[in-house]
Amino acid sequence: MPVISKKGFAMPESPIRKLVPYAEAAEAAGNQVIYLNIGQPDIKTPDVALDAIKNIDREVIEYSHSAGYESYRRGLADYYNKHNIPVSFKDILVTNGGSEAIMFAMMTCFNAEDEVIVPEPFYANYNGFALEAQVILRPITTYIEDSYALPPIEEFRKLIGPRTRGIMICNPGNPTGYLYTDEELETLRELVIEHDLFLFADEVYREFCYDGAKHRSILTLEGLEEHSVVVDSVSKRYSMCGARVGAVISRNKSVMNTALKFAQARLSPPTLGQIASEAALQTPQSYFDEVAAEYVDRRNTLVKGLNAIEGVQCPMPGGAFYAMAKLPVDSSDKFCQWMLEHFTHKNATVMMAPGEGFYASKGLGKQEVRIAYVLEKPLLELAVEVLSEALKVYPGRTEITERQQAEA
Amino acid sequence: MPVISKKGFAMPESPIRKLVPYAEAAEAAGNQVIYLNIGQPDIKTPDVALDAIKNIDREVIEYSHSAGYESYRRGLADYYNKHNIPVSFKDILVTNGGSEAIMFAMMTCFNAEDEVIVPEPFYANYNGFALEAQVILRPITTYIEDSYALPPIEEFRKLIGPRTRGIMICNPGNPTGYLYTDEELETLRELVIEHDLFLFADEVYREFCYDGAKHRSILTLEGLEEHSVVVDSVSKRYSMCGARVGAVISRNKSVMNTALKFAQARLSPPTLGQIASEAALQTPQSYFDEVAAEYVDRRNTLVKGLNAIEGVQCPMPGGAFYAMAKLPVDSSDKFCQWMLEHFTHKNATVMMAPGEGFYASKGLGKQEVRIAYVLEKPLLELAVEVLSEALKVYPGRTEITERQQAEA
Numbered sequence: 001m002p003v004i005s006k007k008g009f010a011m012p013e014s015p016i017r018k019l020v021p022y023a024e025a026a027e028a029a030g031n032q033v034i035y036l037n038i039g040q041p042d043i044k045t046p047d048v049a050l051d052a053i054k055n056i057d058r059e060v061i062e063y064s065h066s067a068g069y070e071s072y073r074r075g076l077a078d079y080y081n082k083h084n085i086p087v088s089f090k091d092i093l094v095t096n097g098g099s100e101a102i103m104f105a106m107m108t109c110f111n112a113e114d115e116v117i118v119p120e121p122f123y124a125n126y127n128g129f130a131l132e133a134q135v136i137l138r139p140i141t142t143y144i145e146d147s148y149a150l151p152p153i154e155e156f157r158k159l160i161g162p163r164t165r166g167i168m169i170c171n172p173g174n175p176t177g178y179l180y181t182d183e184e185l186e187t188l189r190e191l192v193i194e195h196d197l198f199l200f201a202d203e204v205y206r207e208f209c210y211d212g213a214k215h216r217s218i219l220t221l222e223g224l225e226e227h228s229v230v231v232d233s234v235s236k237r238y239s240m241c242g243a244r245v246g247a248v249i250s251r252n253k254s255v256m257n258t259a260l261k262f263a264q265a266r267l268s269p270p271t272l273g274q275i276a277s278e279a280a281l282q283t284p285q286s287y288f289d290e291v292a293a294e295y296v297d298r299r300n301t302l303v304k305g306l307n308a309i310e311g312v313q314c315p316m317p318g319g320a321f322y323a324m325a326k327l328p329v330d331s332s333d334k335f336c337q338w339m340l341e342h343f344t345h346k347n348a349t350v351m352m353a354p355g356e357g358f359y360a361s362k363g364l365g366k367q368e369v370r371i372a373y374v375l376e377k378p379l380l381e382l383a384v385e386v387l388s389e390a391l392k393v394y395p396g397r398t399e400i401t402e403r404q405q406a407e408a
Numbered sequence: 409m410p411v412i413s414k415k416g417f418a419m420p421e422s423p424i425r426k427l428v429p430y431a432e433a434a435e436a437a438g439n440q441v442i443y444l445n446i447g448q449p450d451i452k453t454p455d456v457a458l459d460a461i462k463n464i465d466r467e468v469i470e471y472s473h474s475a476g477y478e479s480y481r482r483g484l485a486d487y488y489n490k491h492n493i494p495v496s497f498k499d500i501l502v503t504n505g506g507s508e509a510i511m512f513a514m515m516t517c518f519n520a521e522d523e524v525i526v527p528e529p530f531y532a533n534y535n536g537f538a539l540e541a542q543v544i545l546r547p548i549t550t551y552i553e554d555s556y557a558l559p560p561i562e563e564f565r566k567l568i569g570p571r572t573r574g575i576m577i578c579n580p581g582n583p584t585g586y587l588y589t590d591e592e593l594e595t596l597r598e599l600v601i602e603h604d605l606f607l608f609a610d611e612v613y614r615e616f617c618y619d620g621a622k623h624r625s626i627l628t629l630e631g632l633e634e635h636s637v638v639v640d641s642v643s644k645r646y647s648m649c650g651a652r653v654g655a656v657i658s659r660n661k662s663v664m665n666t667a668l669k670f671a672q673a674r675l676s677p678p679t680l681g682q683i684a685s686e687a688a689l690q691t692p693q694s695y696f697d698e699v700a701a702e703y704v705d706r707r708n709t710l711v712k713g714l715n716a717i718e719g720v721q722c723p724m725p726g727g728a729f730y731a732m733a734k735l736p737v738d739s740s741d742k743f744c745q746w747m748l749e750h751f752t753h754k755n756a757t758v759m760m761a762p763g764e765g766f767y768a769s770k771g772l773g774k775q776e777v778r779i780a781y782v783l784e785k786p787l788l789e790l791a792v793e794v795l796s797e798a799l800k801v802y803p804g805r806t807e808i809t810e811r812q813q814a815e816a
Contacts, residue, residue, distance in 0.1 A: 242679025271650025
């Protein structure tokens with residue numbers, strides 16, 4: 001019997017999905033599972049997008065151009081231009097979701113064993129993509145105590161060696177919700193020019209910036225026209241994760257010509273998803289305003305609730321719809337599994353993503369969890385209550401609570 | 409300015425699409441271009457699939473399971489079972505088209521520098537996928553004189569070395585239309601067991617078998633349960649290339665568990681495409697019968713027409729909707745470009761795919777072209793006429809025609 005590849009063995013399991021069997025068992029036992037482990041929002045897809053699908057007027061669902069429909073690429077360019085991001089449709093290649101955009105960008109820009117610096121915690125699937133493209137991710141640790149702000153530039157310089165070819169950020173960040181400041185982006189700009197690196201930015205959460213903050217794309221950083229590669233997606237923006245429509249965006253012509261060769265090999269991004277995505281460009285601003293207001297409300301509910309639990313720490317995220325929280329537990333991996341296997345409160349339990357999967361440095365993230373605030377406020381309130389009760393009785397608790405002290 | 413990767417440089421341009429600029433120029437000059445270069449059929453997508461899209465009843469276009477919707481996978485298993493292919497839904501992973509299925513299969517089964525034997529000419533994009541997965545394709549040449557039948561087993565044995573890990577076929581074949589015989593499949597079975605190899609079969613054209621021939625899937629070959637990996641797709645079957653829905657199918661549990669890890673990293677195959685694909689499973693047999701009859705008619709028109717041209721050789725394909733033809737020209741690359749740049753007849757020219765891109769052995773395919781008979785009969789008749797006239801005057805013609813002899 002032939003054996004599978006080394007790459008296949010090494011490929012990480014999704015840390016976000018690996019607890020699924022325990023959640024299924026909890027549901028089968030009649031409990032309510034509150035799913036805060038995955039970034040699948042409950043927000044409605046805009047009507048303009050759904051209507052475009054319902055009114056589809058085609059007899060053949062054909063391939064599109066390998067780079068995506070030109071009309072959609074032109075519409076996307078208009079969208080960016082409206083947000084003062086200077087790109088033309090020729091700088092845009094449409095992909096099978098942000099995932100394929102990351103793969104194309106990595107394969108286009110990096111050789112086997114090239115090193116890319118990534119602030120950790122980072123989106124866990126970067127590990128899988130890096131393995132597929134044989135790129136080495138060099139983590140630069142950010143800390144919950146600093147709300148996951150970038151470390152000083154000196155820390156970056158320590159990591160830059162002869163094989164360093166790029167820096168990759170996610171802004172606003174998954175899993176931290178951290179929104180980069182202009183100063184931080186300028187720091188990155190300086191480093192990138194100094195060492196002639198590629199700067200990748202995963203900007204799929206660009207519409208999710210709160211408290212009046214404005215998102216700044218790396219495509220607006222002067223002098224980085226040849227260095228910047230942006231990954232985008234309609235998944236979160238229009239709550240249509242299943243459309244599988246993303247994009248690679250760069251003004252570097254070699255990058256775009258090369259990415260197109262990878263795109264040609266797989267023929268075409270999804271036609272139906274593109275039809276929905278092109279229509280979604282007509283989504284009114286009121287949709288985004290309502291969604292942002294809803295997420296701010298959810299975020300505030302969650303973060304306030306979490307910080308009110310003794311021993312729990314949760315910085316206020318500036319964007320996206322995730323929060324990282326530090327819990328008084330021996331291992332968030334064990335704790336998350338224990339919650340699903342052994343704990344209910346009001347017949348409910350909570351599913352969260354253990355923190356370790358978001359770090360490349362071994363041993364980090366052991367007390368952290370990522371919580372996606374993608375459900376309605378009453379469910380988030382219940383989730384906080386369940387978590388609070390669970391921490392009172394979890395056997396692996398690391399700090400003594402007042403109640404436990406009183407009982408002792 | 410940072411430079412792109414070696415892989416990016418090495419990535420081949422699509423031989424099928426590289427003549428596009430010349431075709432665009434020909435159209436801009438007011439000529440009709442008959443596109444026989446690409447497998448985009450003009451056949452209607454089944455109504456059941458289009459209706460499912462038009463009647464979509466969802467408020468959120470969500471991710472599906474990373475392996476695809478279970479209901480769709482169960483439906484697909486029923487489809488295979490109906491065709492006496494014994495698989496369960498657990499043996500099926502839904503992908504972004506057949507392209508991603510090939511990538512997942514390659515990354516799952518082969519290490520860098522592993523060798524896979526592929527009968528040539530083969531689907532040109534296998535080159536790109538092999539490069540991405542760092543797999544070495546070892547071609548075994550098949551010949552137009554034999555209608556592209558497999559060479560004797562001894563020829564395979566000569567190619568098998570310490571790094572040989574697999575054999576990959578496309579059945580019925582793109583670009584040859586060749587349909588493997590039971591004897592050939594048994595030969596492959598013997599080799600695969602003898603050397604403990606993976607056997608990949610791209611069976612996306614399985615519904616396109618003509619003249620009463622039955623397609624035989626490698627999944628029906630006894631003793632190959634752990635060795636066989638099939639790539640499938642809805643693209644051609646239901647003429648919905650733009651749905652981007654394919655599948656990896658294997659009864660090897662390690663293969664499927666590993667492929668799932670690659671699938672989890674990219675989250676989900678397209679939701680809308682899967683809705684259309686699941687509905688398409690209800691396509692009545694009459695659709696396939698009508699389509700097959702139409703293709704047989706087109707094939708006969710094309711092949712008869714081609715063989716009537718002096719100096720042209722075109723074996724009768726048993727399946728798919730491609731024919732390879734050998735032309736009396738110095739270079740089919742040059743000839744195809746010359747057609748688009750310099751030749752019209754009745755104000756029309758023809759775009760074909762030059763043969764070299766379908767071979768891995770250097771120098772082969774120089775006189776061959778792939779012709780996709782995906783257009784209606786009158787257009788194919790015109791195309792044959794245009795080609796016939798073009799060959800009379802092409803400066804790089806290698807054989808002297810009777811007319812030229814008479815004129816000389």
